[in-house]
Amino acid sequence: MSTASTSSLLPAQGPVPGFHAVVPAGGAGTRLWPLSRAGHPKFLHDLTGSGRTLLQATVDRLVPLVGDDGVLVVTGHRHADAVAAQVPALLDGPDGAPRRLLAEPSPRDSMAAIGLAAAVLLERHGEDVVLGSFAADHVISGTEAFERAVREAVVAARAGYVVTVGIRATGPSTAFGYVRSGEPLGLADAPSARHVRGFTEKPDEETATAYLATGEYRWNAGMFVVRARVLLDHLAAQIPTLAAGLSEIAAAWDGPDRDAVLERVWPTLTRIAIDHAIAEPVAAAGGVAVVPGDFTWDDVGDFESLGGLLTSPTLGDDTTVLRVDAPDALVVASGGRTVTVVGLADAVVVDTPDAVLVTTRAHAQSVKSAVDGWRERGRDDLL
Amino acid sequence: MSTASTSSLLPAQGPVPGFHAVVPAGGAGTRLWPLSRAGHPKFLHDLTGSGRTLLQATVDRLVPLVGDDGVLVVTGHRHADAVAAQVPALLDGPDGAPRRLLAEPSPRDSMAAIGLAAAVLLERHGEDVVLGSFAADHVISGTEAFERAVREAVVAARAGYVVTVGIRATGPSTAFGYVRSGEPLGLADAPSARHVRGFTEKPDEETATAYLATGEYRWNAGMFVVRARVLLDHLAAQIPTLAAGLSEIAAAWDGPDRDAVLERVWPTLTRIAIDHAIAEPVAAAGGVAVVPGDFTWDDVGDFESLGGLLTSPTLGDDTTVLRVDAPDALVVASGGRTVTVVGLADAVVVDTPDAVLVTTRAHAQSVKSAVDGWRERGRDDLL
Numbered sequence: 202m203s204t205a206s207t208s209s210l211l212p213a214q215g216p217v218p219g220f221h222a223v224v225p226a227g228g229a230g231t232r233l234w235p236l237s238r239a240g241h242p243k244f245l246h247d248l249t250g251s252g253r254t255l256l257q258a259t260v261d262r263l264v265p266l267v268g269d270d271g272v273l274v275v276t277g278h279r280h281a282d283a284v285a286a287q288v289p290a291l292l293d294g295p296d297g298a299p300r301r302l303l304a305e306p307s308p309r310d311s312m313a314a315i316g317l318a319a320a321v322l323l324e325r326h327g328e329d330v331v332l333g334s335f336a337a338d339h340v341i342s343g344t345e346a347f348e349r350a351v352r353e354a355v356v357a358a359r360a361g362y363v364v365t366v367g368i369r370a371t372g373p374s375t376a377f378g379y380v381r382s383g384e385p386l387g388l389a390d391a392p393s394a395r396h397v398r399g400f401t402e403k404p405d406e407e408t409a410t411a412y413l414a415t416g417e418y419r420w421n422a423g424m425f426v427v428r429a430r431v432l433l434d435h436l437a438a439q440i441p442t443l444a445a446g447l448s449e450i451a452a453a454w455d456g457p458d459r460d461a462v463l464e465r466v467w468p469t470l471t472r473i474a475i476d477h478a479i480a481e482p483v484a485a486a487g488g489v490a491v492v493p494g495d496f497t498w499d500d501v502g503d504f505e506s507l508g509g510l511l512t513s514p515t516l517g518d519d520t521t522v523l524r525v526d527a528p529d530a531l532v533v534a535s536g537g538r539t540v541t542v543v544g545l546a547d548a549v550v551v552d553t554p555d556a557v558l559v560t561t562r563a564h565a566q567s568v569k570s571a572v573d574g575w576r577e578r579g580r581d582d583l584l
Numbered sequence: 585m586s587t588a589s590t591s592s593l594l595p596a597q598g599p600v601p602g603f604h605a606v607v608p609a610g611g612a613g614t615r616l617w618p619l620s621r622a623g624h625p626k627f628l629h630d631l632t633g634s635g636r637t638l639l640q641a642t643v644d645r646l647v648p649l650v651g652d653d654g655v656l657v658v659t660g661h662r663h664a665d666a667v668a669a670q671v672p673a674l675l676d677g678p679d680g681a682p683r684r685l686l687a688e689p690s691p692r693d694s695m696a697a698i699g700l701a702a703a704v705l706l707e708r709h710g711e712d713v714v715l716g717s718f719a720a721d722h723v724i725s726g727t728e729a730f731e732r733a734v735r736e737a738v739v740a741a742r743a744g745y746v747v748t749v750g751i752r753a754t755g756p757s758t759a760f761g762y763v764r765s766g767e768p769l770g771l772a773d774a775p776s777a778r779h780v781r782g783f784t785e786k787p788d789e790e791t792a793t794a795y796l797a798t799g800e801y802r803w804n805a806g807m808f809v810v811r812a813r814v815l816l817d818h819l820a821a822q823i824p825t826l827a828a829g830l831s832e833i834a835a836a837w838d839g840p841d842r843d844a845v846l847e848r849v850w851p852t853l854t855r856i857a858i859d860h861a862i863a864e865p866v867a868a869a870g871g872v873a874v875v876p877g878d879f880t881w882d883d884v885g886d887f888e889s890l891g892g893l894l895t896s897p898t899l900g901d902d903t904t905v906l907r908v909d910a911p912d913a914l915v916v917a918s919g920g921r922t923v924t925v926v927g928l929a930d931a932v933v934v935d936t937p938d939a940v941l942v943t944t945r946a947h948a949q950s951v952k953s954a955v956d957g958w959r960e961r962g963r964d965d966l967l
Contacts, residue, residue, distance in 0.1 A: 235924075523961070525953045530942075538919075539939045539966060541618070541954045544947030545928075550940070556922045557935055559913075559942050564927030570908045571924045578906070583922060 216268035219329055220355050223318040224259055225311055226276040226284055226337035229584075232503040232568045235556035236516075236533050239584050244337035245283050248501055249510055255501070256337045260288050262344065263335060266351055273322065274337070275303045275314040303454075306467045311423075312443065312478040313470045316436055319429040320451030331358045333426040334475075336500070340510055343496030350494040354426035356391035362490035363435065363483050364426040365397065367419030368498045373409030376502055378402050378421040378476075381412075382491050397489040400481055419491070422498050425475065435479050435488070443471045443478075503565035504531060504549045531562065556583050599651035600738050602712055606701040607642055608694055609659040609667055609720035612967075615886040615951045618939035619899075619916050622967050627720035628666050631884055632893055638884070639720045643671050645727065646718060649734055656705065657720070658686045658697040686837075689850050695826065695861040696853045699819055702812040703834030714741045716809040717858075719883070723893055726879030733877040737809035739774035745873035746818065746866050747809040748780065750802030751881045756792035759885055759949075761785050761804040761859075764795075765874050780872040783864055802874070805881050808858065818862050818871070826854045826861070886948035887914060887932045914945065939966055 230236075230243030237243040244256040253261060260272050274291055276284050281304040285292055294300030303317060315334045322330045333351060341347055354364040367380045383396040400421055404412065412418035425432075437444035446466045453462040471478075483489050499506055508514065508531040515522045517534030523541045524530055530542040536552035549565065551558040560568060575583045613619075613626030620626040627639040636644060643655050657674055659667050664687040668675055677683030686700060698717045705713045716734060724730055737747040750763045766779040783804055787795065795801035808815075820827035829849045836845040854861075866872050882889055891897065891914040898905045900917030906924045907913055913925040919935035932948065934941040943951060958966045 520961075523954060523957045525950060525957060526947070536921075536940075538937070539958070539963070541939065541941045541958070543941070543943035543950050543954050545931075545942060545944060548928075548942055550942050552940055554921070556924065557919075557933070557940055558924045558926070559928060559931055559933050560926035561928060564909070567908060567926050571906060571926050574906045574908060575922070575924070578903075580922070 215265075216271060217266055217331075217352060217355050219326070220267050220271065220331045220333065221322050221326065222263040222267045222272045223315055223322075223332050223334045224256070224263070224272060224274045224337045225314045225318075225334060226256055226274050226280065227308060227311070227314065228336075228338060230338065230501075231572050232566060233501070233507065234568055234572045235553045235558055235583065236535065236551050240279070241283070242280070242338070243501065245280070245287065248507055248516065249340060250513070250516060254287055255340065256284065257287055259335060259337050259339070260290075262341060262347065263333075265344075266333075266348055270301070273301045273303065273318050275305065275318050276337075277308055278304045278306055300455075306463055308472075309467070309470045310472045311475045312436070312440075312473045313447065315425070315475050316433065316443065316447045317450060319427075319432045320447045321454050323429040323433065324451050324454065328430050330429045331355055331426065332429050332432070333358075333424065335424055336422075338501065339422065340499045340501055341496055346494065346496035350492050350496070351426065353391040353394055353492040354424075354490075356388055357386060357394040357490045357492065358426045358428055358431070360386070360388055360391075361428070361431055361488075362386070362394075363431065363479060363488055364394070364490045364492060365480065366422055366424040366426075366494040367491040368422050368494045368496070370413055370418070370420050371497075373406055373413055374420065375403055375406050375409055376506070377500070379404065379409070379412055379418045380421040380491050381417050382419070383417075386490055391492065394490050394492045396487065397484045397491045399484055400476065419493065420498070421476075422494070422500070423476070424494075425480070432479065435483050439478055439482055440471055440473070442469070443473075446470050503568060504551070504560070505562040505565035507531070508549070508562055598648075599654060600649055600714075600735060602709070603650055603654065603714045603716065603738050604705050604709065605646040605650045605655045606698055606705075606715050606717045607639070607646070607655060607657045607720045608697045608701075608717060609639055609657050609663065610691060610694075610697065611719075611721060613721065613884075614955050615949060616884070616890065617951055617955045618936045618941050618966065619918065619934050623662070624666070625663070625721070626884065628663070628670065631890055631899065632723060633896070633899055637670055638723065639667065640670055642718060642720050642722070643673075645724060645730065646716075648727075649716075649731060653684070656684045656686065656701050658688065658701050659720075660691055661687045661689055683838075689846055691855075692850070692853045693855045694858045695819070695823075695856045696830065698808070698858050699816065699826065699830045700833060702810075702815045703830045704837050706812040706816065707834050707837065711813050712742075713812045714738055714809065715812050715815070716741075716807065718807050719805075721884065722805065723882045723884055724879055729877065729879035733875050733879070734809065736774040736777055736875040737807075737873075739771055740769060740777040740873045740875065741809045741811055741814070743769070743771055743774075744811070744814060744871075745769070745777075746814065746862060746871055747777070747873045747875060748863065749805055749807040749809075749877040750874040751805050752876065752878045753796055753801070753803050754880075756789055756796055757803065758786055758789050758792055759889070760883070762787065762792070762795055762801045763804040763874050764800050765802070766800075769873055774875065777873050777875045779870065780867045780874045782867055783859065802876065803881070804859075805877070805883070806859070807877075808863070815862065818866050822861055822865055823854055823856070825852070826856075829853050886951060887934070887943070888945040888948035890914070891932070891945055 291302040357364040381398045383398040386394040525543040527542040530548040533551040547561040674685040740747045764781040766781040769777040908926040910925040913931040916934040930944040
């Protein structure tokens with residue numbers, strides 16, 4: 202197959218042939234503590250009250266694009282059982298083996314996670330496989346716009362680009378990084394796709410406002426669509442030892458030597474985020490493209506963000522919550538007790554069986570300090 | 585005995601002969617919910633972290649004035665066992681009967697409670713008995729000044745007055761009622777005692793400030809010292825049926841007919857506070873005196889008041905509390921869990937096994953609304 206045949210491979214509806222979704226399920230969600238814990242992180246929670254956890258909702262969103270057997274989840278060893286319990290379809294190997302659930306022996310950051318998935322997909326599905334990486338703990342609404350963006354991204358990926366989705370900003374957020382677009386790629390089947398001129402870290406508000414005024418900037422949601430081969434070739438050029446290590450592990454993954462190779466090679470892998478390893482240097486060389494994503498997206502990074510997503514200010518059983526002169530106080534009622542808030546309009550109260558957190562939406566970013574504080578006191582049991 | 589012999593009856597140290605303390609232990613402490621509950625009210629709690637409950641501290645404070653067997657507690661039937669467990673010395677009747685613990689079949693307000701105690705003391709100790717009534721749920725520091733005030737009050741009581749203690753105001757509080765003093769009584773052994781010109785309800789701040797500017801006003805702490813006979817004679821003049829009912833019950837109290845008489849008469853008693861039944865009308869007729877109390881007093885009416893009493897902002901195990909940018913947040917840690925407060929300097933967090941309350945010191949008076957709210961929802965189990 203060649204990229205010349207892409208348009209015939211892209212039905213407007215239904216799974217995209219040769220396209221696989223990779224869902225890295227990691228990150229402790231520290232700023233959502235004590236709801237999110239190291240042992241039961243954010244992606245395992247139903248944070249929207251939809252009845253589906255963030256991980257399940259992510260898989261649900263991707264199946265229409267990749268088919269029933271097209272989602273691969275990469276997670277830490279300690280979360281593998283919980284992931285399997287939430288998405289049993291991943292256990293589709295012989296005797297229910299977790300063929301589409303890759304368990305990392307230890308956290309090595311996002312490049313190792315996504316690179317491992319890319320290398321395993323390459324082994325299993327051949328040179329033309331395209332992968333799309335979508336975090337397990339983001340919230341999206343607007344399925345149609347999401348699918349449209351991803352379908353365009355696949356076209357651009359087949360043309361050889363590392364493709365990201367640029368989310369339409371609803372305001373000058375200081376909580377997200379930005380992607381700056383340049384000239385159109387000029388692909389017939391991906392008319393919105395443009396070159397990426399660069400990525401920026403979280404800006405201050407003034408800078409963010411200036412970004413939006415140019416019309417060139419969108420939020421970087423950390424979604425990447427790319428041919429597995431292209432990704433691994435870029436990685437081989439940037440960090441050869443990491444690419445070689447991942448390829449060696451992937452070659453052994455579906456055979457009898459997986460554990461031995463993992464044990465030997467995994468601890469040697471470079472810890473680096475995919476943004477730093479690939480997106481930024483390749484963008485500087487002109488190899489990254491962006492497609493616009495005009496859907497609602499949030500990384501649910503903290504309680505302010507969570508509050509903005511909920512249709513009710515209670516996450517949990519609202520009959521256990523009483524508000525007096527505090528109609529919008531955000532209450533996470535997961536402790537099995539009653540919660541009463543009097544006169545604190547901006548309050549955030551998170552009730553869990555062993556820890557209660559009280560803060561305000563304005564202090565949402567400071568919750569990380571609470572986690573640090575308990576760690577300093579040696580209370581790792583709470584983290 | 586006559587009042588002419590009072591000075592010889594008043595040693596400057598040691599118990600005052602013929603003087604008995606009455607401790608009405610009632611009131612739900614609604615504004616201290618969910619720490620204080622109807623089933624386990626304020627007076628049963630150690631609210632100061634002293635190791636003694638408010639009831640125990642009240643008894644401790646009175647024993648030096650009345651002797652080991654001079655304290656009588658009046659409480660509701662449902663709290664009698666808890667009171668006895670906290671103050672076992674009250675069970676000094678035959679076979680450990682609760683001779684000094686009077687259990688009311690149902691709440692009939694403070695006049696019935698104190699009047700019953702007065703009538704029982706009159707039966708047991710005769711016409712010259714003087715009683716002092718001190719609430720079970722107030723906090724006092726300054727033992728010497730307290731004792732000095734009470735000893736003066738007893739002198740004035742023996743001279744026939746209903747005597748209250750006027751607390752030196754530390755500011756124009758709007759949370760307390762005030763007592764206004766007039767001319768000195770002119771008693772040699774009670775040189776500070778003055779006539780009372782009147783009582784006022786809780787004023788607004790402007791009024792309170794004006795009160796203090798006159799030098800005539802002090803806080804009314806609801807303490808009354810009076811001869812039992814004088815109290816009951818005033819009551820007979822004001823509300824004859826109530827006085828007669830109490831006397832009938834008291835006559836039967838230490839005999840076999842107590843329960844039968846209680847069952848018949850108690851429900852007929854007028855519900856009224858002693859302030860309205862006695863203090864206000866008798867003051868208007870010139871029969872009330874005040875002695876100054878230059879000690880620290882608080883009725884611990886709400887969490888703002890509680891916060892002001894504590895030397896640490898944690899009531900409970902401080903190792904279970906973490907504050908981030910909230911050094912003075914008041915935390916009541918009685919839920920067996922950890923409490924974390926981030927960025928809310930004014931916060932009040934009360935953690936109990938079945939209810940957590942989050943408010944601010946500024947909203948301390950509104951906590952009552954929370955209790956009302958849960959009652960409206962039928963959650964009497966929380967109250």
